Amino acid sequence: MSRTEGGPAAGDRRVRRTHAALRSALIRLAEDRELSQISVADVAGQAGVSRSTFYDHYRDVHELAEAACTGMIDELVDVMTALGGDPETGDPLGSLQTFFAALAEHASLYRSLLGPQGSARVIDHIRRRMAAAALQRSTGKSTATPDDPHNVPAAFVAGAIVGVAADWLQRDCAHTPSEMAKLTWPILSVCHFDAHPSAPRPRP
Template sequence: MTTSRALGDRRVRRTQKALQRALIELVEERDLSRLSVADVAERAGVSRSTFYDHYRDVHELAEAACTVMIDELIGSVPGPGTDATRDAPGKLLAFFTTLAEHAGLYRALLGPSGSARVIDHIRRRATAAGHAGARQAAGESAPDGDPHDVPAAFAAGALVGVAADWLERGCPRTPAEMADLTWPLFVALYRPL
């Protein structure tokens, strides 16, 4: 029984990875809004019913496919505090570099025809990371639940907005220029804290 469960788990993971890889490839070719379940299933070499065994729709797949990349992006977002402040310009550079490396995907996901779920996921994760960073910098433990941290929510929303605008315009500035332009805004935001 354990062997069949492990085999089943491997098959599930393999199918999900195939669907995620297919979506990422397709989004580089055309807008997310123009992709159908049939497109993704065909590219992944699975049936539509297999797709629906794993995901409700293309947007849910997009969120799942980008979770790892989103986690890496959120890890790049600076927060307040001495260590974070010292490393923040480099973290912003890493953030914008990652966006540039996958510009087609992020443009599709964050642009006007993108996925509200993915945008909300990024915003919520960045807000939580900013809140945790602020609490850590203050020497406090984060309270249970989901506190309303206005500076963290503002920074997360602003960063998503700046990233979406930059991608939509075809990344006219380098990642280093974007990091240099964005860093003073973070400093100004967190200075009162």
């Protein structure tokens, strides 16, 4: 977590603007190079702030990358609703394609954080967000509580998607997002539909 996020100043408009500028700068830089090749000076220069300003908010580039990725994943999962289907078409394949396309857009950044030497925090965050979205779809509850039984199908689907995505990124996105959606959905649907018979079947 960044140094200011979650604290008294986290809601400050200037803090939010600085966070957005730093995250956007990192995402732009990651289009051309690996995360390990990006320095604090690179990010600060791209964002138009000083190094001291960077350190006011994040410990290092890796922490900034974690914050940027978890933020993007939150937005993406909100749209996907964990295989519930595209908001307009109701097509689970569309949701998966959206997910893989978003990863491909920032492949270098996600490859660094989801790879063998990546971020356990980001991996766990993706898994938890997707499992929570799957739980919301199947039970109508937005969050799990300690009293809830272990939702094995939701956990399985979330973990499977993370694993497939990480492997795909490490292989330089060998398949297109559309191909990945078509390859992934038949496997996930076995668990998804068996657990939730009322879920919409994918269109042939």
